[in-house]
Amino acid sequence: xxxxxxxxxxxxxxxxxxxxxxxxxxxxxxxxxxxxxxxxxxxxxxxxxxxxxxxxxxxxxxxxxxxxxxxxxxxxxxxxxxxxxxxxxxxxxxxxxxxxxxxxxxxxxxxxxxxxxxxxxxxxxxxxxxxxxxxxxxxxxxxxxxxxxxxxxxxxxxxxxxxxxxxxxxxxxxxxxxxxxxxxxxxxxxxxxxxxxxxxxxxxxxxxxxxxxxxxxxxxxxxxxxxxxxxxxxxxxxxxxxxxxxxxxxxxxxxxxxxxxxxxxxx
Amino acid sequence: xxxxxxxxxxxxxxxxxxxxxxxxxxxxxxxxxxxxxxxxxxxxxxxxxxxxxxxxxxxxxxxxxxxxxxxxxxxxxxxxxxxxxxxxxxxxxxxxxxxxxxxxxxxxxxxxxxxxxxxxxxxxxxxxxxxxxxxxxxxxxxxxxxxxxxxxxxxxxxxxxxxxxxxxxxxxxxxxxxxxxxxxxxxxxxxxxxxxxxxxxxxxxxxxxxxxxxxxxxxxxxxxxxxxxxxxxxxxxxxxxxxxxxxxxxxxxxxxxxxxxxxxxxxxx
Numbered sequence: 254x255x256x257x258x259x260x261x262x263x264x265x266x267x268x269x270x271x272x273x274x275x276x277x278x279x280x281x282x283x284x285x286x287x288x289x290x291x292x293x294x295x296x297x298x299x300x301x302x303x304x305x306x307x308x309x310x311x312x313x314x315x316x317x318x319x320x321x322x323x324x325x326x327x328x329x330x331x332x333x334x335x336x337x338x339x340x341x342x343x344x345x346x347x348x349x350x351x352x353x354x355x356x357x358x359x360x361x362x363x364x365x366x367x368x369x370x371x372x373x374x375x376x377x378x379x380x381x382x383x384x385x386x387x388x389x390x391x392x393x394x395x396x397x398x399x400x401x402x403x404x405x406x407x408x409x410x411x412x413x414x415x416x417x418x419x420x421x422x423x424x425x426x427x428x429x430x431x432x433x434x435x436x437x438x439x440x441x442x443x444x445x446x447x448x449x450x451x452x453x454x455x456x457x458x459x460x461x462x463x464x465x466x467x468x469x470x471x472x473x474x475x476x477x478x479x480x481x482x483x484x485x486x487x488x489x490x491x492x493x494x495x496x497x498x499x500x501x502x503x504x505x506x507x508x509x510x511x512x513x514x515x516x517x518x519x520x
Numbered sequence: 521x522x523x524x525x526x527x528x529x530x531x532x533x534x535x536x537x538x539x540x541x542x543x544x545x546x547x548x549x550x551x552x553x554x555x556x557x558x559x560x561x562x563x564x565x566x567x568x569x570x571x572x573x574x575x576x577x578x579x580x581x582x583x584x585x586x587x588x589x590x591x592x593x594x595x596x597x598x599x600x601x602x603x604x605x606x607x608x609x610x611x612x613x614x615x616x617x618x619x620x621x622x623x624x625x626x627x628x629x630x631x632x633x634x635x636x637x638x639x640x641x642x643x644x645x646x647x648x649x650x651x652x653x654x655x656x657x658x659x660x661x662x663x664x665x666x667x668x669x670x671x672x673x674x675x676x677x678x679x680x681x682x683x684x685x686x687x688x689x690x691x692x693x694x695x696x697x698x699x700x701x702x703x704x705x706x707x708x709x710x711x712x713x714x715x716x717x718x719x720x721x722x723x724x725x726x727x728x729x730x731x732x733x734x735x736x737x738x739x740x741x742x743x744x745x746x747x748x749x750x751x752x753x754x755x756x757x758x759x760x761x762x763x764x765x766x767x768x769x770x771x772x773x774x775x776x777x778x779x780x781x782x783x784x785x786x787x788x789x
Contacts, residue, residue, distance in 0.1 A: 327604075330604075330608055331607075331608075332604050332607060332608075334788065347610055348608070348609060350608050351608065352605060352608040354601050354604055354605060357601070357605070358600040358601055358602055359600070359602060360533070360537060360596075360597075360600075360602070362537050362541065363533075363536070363537075363540075371529065371533050372605075372609065374529040375526060375529055375530075375606070375609040375610070375611055376609065376610065377610070411605075414605065418609075
């Protein structure tokens, strides 16, 4: 029962206030989420979540399968309706939010460069497609058809697409899912580069990469933020040596069991 | 960027997709061959007989081709998950749906026009006086009648494509889109007219209402407009057809209604 769950973190502050405070030192956060609730019928996928994401930082959403990560990031992208609360996104930019879905896919009849050019044209701004392709490491295959790309390359194309038009907020849903270690490392480097120009919100199960790139980690369990801090502080507060152990500690102490949830809610 | 420019970006993508889809190219070629086959089989020797020979096949073939060109246009993006990505860009539902429609229409119309153009060519270059049921009305046979028929067929094609795009926006899966498309084609070709006939024979409607009610079906409306504008009084109609006003209103309602459904269903605003 959600009522019985506490939001207190290890140091006694509430997780939500910690989420808001961790990166809220910046004067103007790029993203402000307050008291967000998203439900599908009786199933509450995101339950009273608040946090901010500051410009130039990487915030990672972690948690068990079914914890609500994908629903939360889709709500931030305005792709699902919210039942309560608010999401304040950037308004001044031509394209306020860049988004990489969990399973990016593109029209197979087009090449890498043509696909990015289409999205660039939608922004109405002049976009250096070659630079966007090179940025994610697809500079060697701009003329390759999308249906001839590997899964990893398609994901890189998805990341390039998410940055077209220089959105101030970039949302990446499991950008390294299913990738080999080298590609995973490359994606992590790309995300770090993105944070030079934007606020980045990432969902991930790759806690090693999260530990390396995250300025702020939001631990989600059954739709609620149960901890929010930098990787180092989360480890310190749980007395663990790595983020994986810290998350296990936090989620286990919250739920006492492995969370299960409909894959549609958070695949 | 203006709505019109965004719509053109989307339209270009749709048109290129059609050009690079072999199945579509085969269907387009098949359409031209089948229409040509009808013309050759009928041995048409005049524009007016050509119109009368083609109006019934067009009622069936145009919706079939339009649905083949459009029933997956938006649904394939949704199925792939790309529609959600597109939503994060600064474009409205109207621009997107309008672009999809225009791009697909840009690919579809040339196919219809080529088929009709070749049919007209058969009349021009066929030697001798072919016999036709209306050949004795030779004084009214003129290319302008055929041009009217072509114009009405272009409008009918646009309406059929609009319905197909609405299906592609409303369906939740490729299978569902195919199922709805098949049902709608059957309804357009047979269902509406059959229902009206059944209602007439059952006494639910009177003969006076036929002219208006048949306009509710885009196929009947198209047929009625062809008979009114391209055939005229030289042909004695065996069944009531919609008036000019009712037929025009019927096609307009289907066109606007279908695109309205597509805009409303493509994604949540």
